Amino acid sequence: SRLLWSLVSLVGAARRATPLLDEAWTRDAARIAGGYGLGARVRLRAGRRIAGVFSWGWRRPMVLLPAEAAAWSAERRRVVLAHELAHAARGDWPIQILSAILVTLAWFNPLAWLVHRRLRFESE
Numbered sequence: 001s002r003l004l005w006s007l008v009s010l011v012g013a014a015r016r017a018t019p020l021l022d023e024a025w026t027r028d029a030a031r032i033a034g035g036y037g038l039g040a041r042v043r044l045r046a047g048r049r050i051a052g053v054f055s056w057g058w059r060r061p062m063v064l065l066p067a068e069a070a071a072w073s074a075e076r077r078r079v080v081l082a083h084e085l086a087h088a089a090r091g092d093w094p095i096q097i098l099s100a101i102l103v104t105l106a107w108f109n110p111l112a113w114l115v116h117r118r119l120r121f122e123s124e
Contacts, residue, residue, distance in 0.1 A: 018047065
């Protein structure tokens with residue numbers, strides 16, 4: 001139920017956020033995504049209720065940003081996009097979902113929890 005609640009919350013946050021259509025953001029996102037071999041168009045969304053920066057999605061990655069991200073410097077923008085799009089290029093999100101499902105099924109096994117935590121740590 002925790003995984004399901006997290007997914008519902010994530011979808012809700014993404015729906016409430018507005019598309020970040022600033023030319024500098026979209027240009028940098030397209031350039032960085034191309035460098036990582038991400039053929040899909042990256043979606044950028046920002047919202048007041050988004051506390052941090054994170055990416056999710058598999059086929060069409062989305063980067064969720066706080067509303068104040070529009071005022072970030074060019075260097076910070078590129079660093080954040082490079083970091084988040086690296087997650088998308090590696091496929092971290094579907095791996096994390098699969099890991100969460102497996103630890104749900106094998107909740108009684110300490111090794112499952114250890115592997116799950118290690119995967120989360122290594123993705124960062």
